Amino acid sequence: MLEIKNLHVNVDGREILKGLDLVLPKGQVHAIMGPNGSGKSTLAYVLAGKQDYEVTAGSVTWNEQDLLTMDPSERAAAGVFLAFQYPMEIPGVATMTFLRAAANAVRKARGEPELSTPEFLRFVREKATALKIDPEMLRRPLNVGFSGGEKKRNEILQMALLDPSLCVLDETDSGLDIDAVRIVAEGVNALRSPDRAMLVITHYQRLLNYIVPDRVHVLSDGRVARSGGPELALELEESGYAEFGDAARNGAAA
Amino acid sequence: MELPVKQFQTRAEQAYVDLFAAAEQGLPGAGNPWIADLRAKAIDAYAALGLPHRRVEAWKYTDLRSRLTEALPLARATGVTVTEAELRQALGVEIADLRVYRLVIVEGELRADLSDLASLKTAGVEVVSLTEALQKPPRWLKDTLGKINAQDRDPVVALNLALMSGGVGLRIGKSITLDKPVHLVHLDGGEPASVVTRSVVLVEDGASLDLLESYGSLGARELQRNAVTEVEVGNKASLNHIKLQREGEAAFHLVTWLVKLDTDANYKAFQFSTGGALSRSQIYAAFTGEGSTLDVSGALLMRGHQHCDTTLIVEHRVPRCTSRELFKAVLDNEARGVFQGKIIVSPGAQKTDGKQMAQALLLSETAEFDSKPELEIFADDVVCGHGSTSGQIDEDLLFYLEARGIPEREARALLIQAFVGEAVERIEHEGLRETLLKASAKWLGVTFD
Numbered sequence: 001m002l003e004i005k006n007l008h009v010n011v012d013g014r015e016i017l018k019g020l021d022l023v024l025p026k027g028q029v030h031a032i033m034g035p036n037g038s039g040k041s042t043l044a045y046v047l048a049g050k051q052d053y054e055v056t057a058g059s060v061t062w063n064e065q066d067l068l069t070m071d072p073s074e075r076a077a078a079g080v081f082l083a084f085q086y087p088m089e090i091p092g093v094a095t096m097t098f099l100r101a102a103a104n105a106v107r108k109a110r111g112e113p114e115l116s117t118p119e120f121l122r123f124v125r126e127k128a129t130a131l132k133i134d135p136e137m138l139r140r141p142l143n144v145g146f147s148g149g150e151k152k153r154n155e156i157l158q159m160a161l162l163d164p165s166l167c168v169l170d171e172t173d174s175g176l177d178i179d180a181v182r183i184v185a186e187g188v189n190a191l192r193s194p195d196r197a198m199l200v201i202t203h204y205q206r207l208l209n210y211i212v213p214d215r216v217h218v219l220s221d222g223r224v225a226r227s228g229g230p231e232l233a234l235e236l237e238e239s240g241y242a243e244f245g246d247a248a249r250n251g252a253a254a
Numbered sequence: 255m256e257l258p259v260k261q262f263q264t265r266a267e268q269a270y271v272d273l274f275a276a277a278e279q280g281l282p283g284a285g286n287p288w289i290a291d292l293r294a295k296a297i298d299a300y301a302a303l304g305l306p307h308r309r310v311e312a313w314k315y316t317d318l319r320s321r322l323t324e325a326l327p328l329a330r331a332t333g334v335t336v337t338e339a340e341l342r343q344a345l346g347v348e349i350a351d352l353r354v355y356r357l358v359i360v361e362g363e364l365r366a367d368l369s370d371l372a373s374l375k376t377a378g379v380e381v382v383s384l385t386e387a388l389q390k391p392p393r394w395l396k397d398t399l400g401k402i403n404a405q406d407r408d409p410v411v412a413l414n415l416a417l418m419s420g421g422v423g424l425r426i427g428k429s430i431t432l433d434k435p436v437h438l439v440h441l442d443g444g445e446p447a448s449v450v451t452r453s454v455v456l457v458e459d460g461a462s463l464d465l466l467e468s469y470g471s472l473g474a475r476e477l478q479r480n481a482v483t484e485v486e487v488g489n490k491a492s493l494n495h496i497k498l499q500r501e502g503e504a505a506f507h508l509v510t511w512l513v514k515l516d517t518d519a520n521y522k523a524f525q526f527s528t529g530g531a532l533s534r535s536q537i538y539a540a541f542t543g544e545g546s547t548l549d550v551s552g553a554l555l556m557r558g559h560q561h562c563d564t565t566l567i568v569e570h571r572v573p574r575c576t577s578r579e580l581f582k583a584v585l586d587n588e589a590r591g592v593f594q595g596k597i598i599v600s601p602g603a604q605k606t607d608g609k610q611m612a613q614a615l616l617l618s619e620t621a622e623f624d625s626k627p628e629l630e631i632f633a634d635d636v637v638c639g640h641g642s643t644s645g646q647i648d649e650d651l652l653f654y655l656e657a658r659g660i661p662e663r664e665a666r667a668l669l670i671q672a673f674v675g676e677a678v679e680r681i682e683h684e685g686l687r688e689t690l691l692k693a694s695a696k697w698l699g700v701t702f703d
Contacts, residue, residue, distance in 0.1 A: 048657045051649070076659035088654040092672025098658075101668065106659035141672075158658060 001025050002166055002197055007058035009039075009046050009222075016042045018222035019058070026063075026165075027194040031208055031233060032201045034219030035241035040201045041085060043219070044170040047199075048082035049075050062166055076102075077109030079165030083155040083172050090142040095154070098142045099124060099161055106162050127160045131187050149180035156187035167191065167198040173207040185210030205237040220244035267305045269325035271297065273448070274416050277328050282419060283388030292400050296415035303409040315592040315624045316534050316563040318410075322506065326478050328419060329447035331363035331385065336441065336472070341368065344441055344470035346500065348692045352685055354437035354466065357381065361442060362420030362451050368439075378430050384421040384452060395423045398454050402484035403512040403540045410508050410536075414450055414482045421451035421481070426461040428488075435464035435494075435683060446476035454484045455493075459516075462492040464683050469509065471502035471529075478506045485511060487519040489543065494522045496686055498693070500529040503558070507533035515575075517543030524681050525552035526690050527562050528697050534563040541568075541575040541603075551580040553674045553690075555697045556589035563592035566610075570603040570636075579610035582677045584670055585621035596628040599636050606636040614644040615673050667700040 002024040009017035016039045024030050034040050046053045047060065049072035060067045067075055090098070104114045115123065128135060131153045143151050152172055159167055169188065173181050188211050192198065200211055208216075208230065216232040217224045218241075225244050226232070262268040274297045283289030305322060306313035341358070342350040355377070358368035364383035374381050380392075387395055405411045422438065442449045457463050471477055479501070487493045501507055507530040515521055525535055539548055554562045568577045583591035593612035614623035627640035647669055655665035674694045681687040 048653075050653050050657075071662065072653060072656035073659050073661045073665070076657060082657050084654065084657075088651050090651055090654075090669070090672060092675045093668060098655075098668075101660055101664070102655075102658035105661065105664070109659065162659060 001063065002199070003059075003061045005059045007046070007060060008056045009042055010054040010056055011042060011052065015056070016222055017046070020219075020223055022217060022224060024197050024199060026197050028214040029192065029198040029200060029211065030215045030217060031213040032199060032217050032219055033203070033205075033233060033236060035244055036203070038219040038244070039222045040203075040219055041170055044082055044085075044168050044201055047168050048072055048080060073105065074109070076162065076164075077106050081159050081162055081164030081167050083152075083159055083167065083169040085171040085174060087143050087151040087155055089144045089146075091144050093142045095138045095140060095142045096124070099138070099158065102158065103161050124157070124161065127157050130190070131157055132183055133157060148175040149177070149183075152176060152180065152184050153187065156184055160187070160191060165196055167196065169198065169200045171201055171203065173202055173204065181207060182210060205233040208233045218244055262304060264305065264319055264323070266322045266325050267319065270413055270417075271301055273325050273328060277417070281417070282385045286389060288391075288396065289388050293416045296412045299406055299412040300409050300416060303407070303412065306409055312565065312594070314626070315590075315594075316532070316561065321532055322478070326446050326448045326476060328417065329361040329442065329445075329449045331361045331420065333363075334360065334444055336360055336365070336368060340472060341439070341441070344472055345439065345468060346693060346696070348689050348696075349468060349498065352435070352437065352466070352689060354435045355379075355432065356437045356439060357422055357424075358439040358441060359420060359422065359451060361444070361447070362449055364420065364422050374436070377432055378427055379432070379436075380423070380425040380427070382423040384423060385419065387423055392423070394425055394456065395454060398456065398484065398486065399452070400484075402454070402486050403514045403538050405510075405512060405538050408510070408536070410480060410534075411482060411510050411512070414452055414480045414510070417448070417450040417480070418452040418482075419450055421453040423454045425456045426458060426463050428458045429460040430458075431462045432464070435466050435686065438465065438467045440467065440469045440479070440481060441472060442477050442479065444472050444475065448478040448480070450480045452482045452484070455486070457485075457487050457491045457493045459488040460490050461488065464494045464496075464686070466496045466498065466686060468498040469501055469507060469529075471505055474502040474504055476504045477501060479508060481509045483509075483511045485513045485521075487513070487515045487521050489517045489519065491516070492520040494682055496523070496681065497525040497535065498690070499525070499527040499533060499535070500693075502529065503531055505530045507535075509534075510536040510538065513537060513539040515539065515541050515543065515546040515548065517545060519543065519546040521546070521548045522680070522682065523550040524678070524690075525564065526678075526693065527552070527554040528556070528693070530560065530562070532561045534565065536565045536567070538567045539569065539577075541570050541572055544572050544574045546575045548575070548577045549680065550578070551677045551680045553582045553584070553677045553694065554591055555584045555674070555694060556591060557586040558589060559587070560589045561592075562590070563594070565592075565594040567596045568598070568608065570597070570599045570606040570608060572600075573603050574605045575603070576607040577609070580677050580680065581612045582674050583612070583614040583623055584617065584674060585614060585623060586617040588618070588620045590622045591624070593623075593625045593642070594628070595626075595640065596630065597638055597640075599631040599633050599638065601632040603633045604635040606633060606638065608636070608638045610640045612642045613673070615670060616644060616646055664700060667695070667698040670698055671695060
């Protein structure tokens, strides 16, 4: 279970999260929605452990482990996975080399044996096929020259490979056409399980047609302003974020 | 022409002239007027120029006069025993295991006991020890030594010609292609000494060669190395020329390659440097026949107080030639990297295509990288360009890797390896390429599958 209590976070000296509370039980999928600047991406980064995100108060625990004291790689080993809104391009590192390094690093940290080369290749090939990833792509440098859709599918491939227990998807639908959203959503749905919790961060309701959440939370000004069932997302699609004080309109940034 | 009288500024500057005067009669080829004349002219040229210092533009960032405070005695070939284990230790295991024809030079002397002379001969390659050949040079050596893209205005090259005590002559006859690379090993540092060697490599028309030159130390003793390799790549010939510099921390390394390319020739060089206290690698290359290509790249990984200077001077003397340069510097602590790249396009050298790029990754606040491109273009129909970047490890990339479970230290190493890899990838010979990637991983203190 993910438990966030009274979380306050500063970025560049400005308070972005202002007392956020959230409980995400194992086996559930929760959506985080909210206007631009409400703190959605900040929450994603804080969970993954990005530096320069200063936690000034509150706590975050995952299965009773304090996440805030861990390095990003330790969090990954503990089961946290962040699917990035903007996956990084790394020239000079072949995608396959990266996948292998990541898979071995988390397995080692979890005390599991490393995958043998044939096992690893079989696993990657299988998942890549399901996600309609061209095997040729895996030989190229990580995310270099990949389309927006390819990058997001690559994120889901990594998610499958690292076998996380807490998945945080940060605007995974942004910049994707409807076919790409469907492929990515199918990849995510294939990973839904009673042992896995997922936090799906999105600005739009569209993605939630494909990844149907158990709960929806609306973030506003660094706090959860409202929570409800999947119908809350549909309601927001109708009414917009006006009642939650669309921070973007006031010139604030995420 | 009367040479200007030079007022020597430092003890070391004078010491080299004294060294020459004292050693002259004992140097190889002393009785041979051809050699005596070459040496005499060269020491005069040096005496007129003196040791280069920071007010000499080409040595702006590497002040040899202030760094070289004494001249160590000239190395004498003593026939010291070098065991296979010492060789492996000095080269690094991954280098020692390469499948090559090996030629080993110790204290300037080509060592038959450590070299594959017989198999090279069988393969049709002519190898001579310079120590012996200076006494009685074969025709081809006499025609080329000191003449291939000669640089009379470079004091280090001049000093080399005056004081050379050994090296090899290597001649790959017409249309010969060897089944494996030739590995020329320069091994020194037993006793504190100046080691001055000169080698000549002829790749004749239609021939091709992979040549690895590695420079290592037998110990951490003081070493002042001045080595020159003269290279001629014949018509439609091809040379892949790799340099590996991993000398001890007390070594001064001054190595110059003088390269001449004939028509439709292909020269590809890669220089990999991790050793030495102060190193300067110079390549002077000249296109003398049309339709040739040159690709020079390299990586230097330095830490502590190491100083590593790469200086390239490429002369497009004829039309329709292409040159490419890519250097990567990884600098930690107070290490300093220098890249100077000069491209000269002669009048009439139309359709020249020359590009260079130097990039540095600074791992500390106190590391320094100086990059100086110079283009001298006297033709109007050419494409020339240069670029230089200097930066730190991208924290966002680092976070991305860490978020995937890769611990920080490994993630940093992976990013540095990727940075260096972009240049190493240009090495065509797979075994050499893999070897250098392993060597850079070793420098980083990690291993990659």
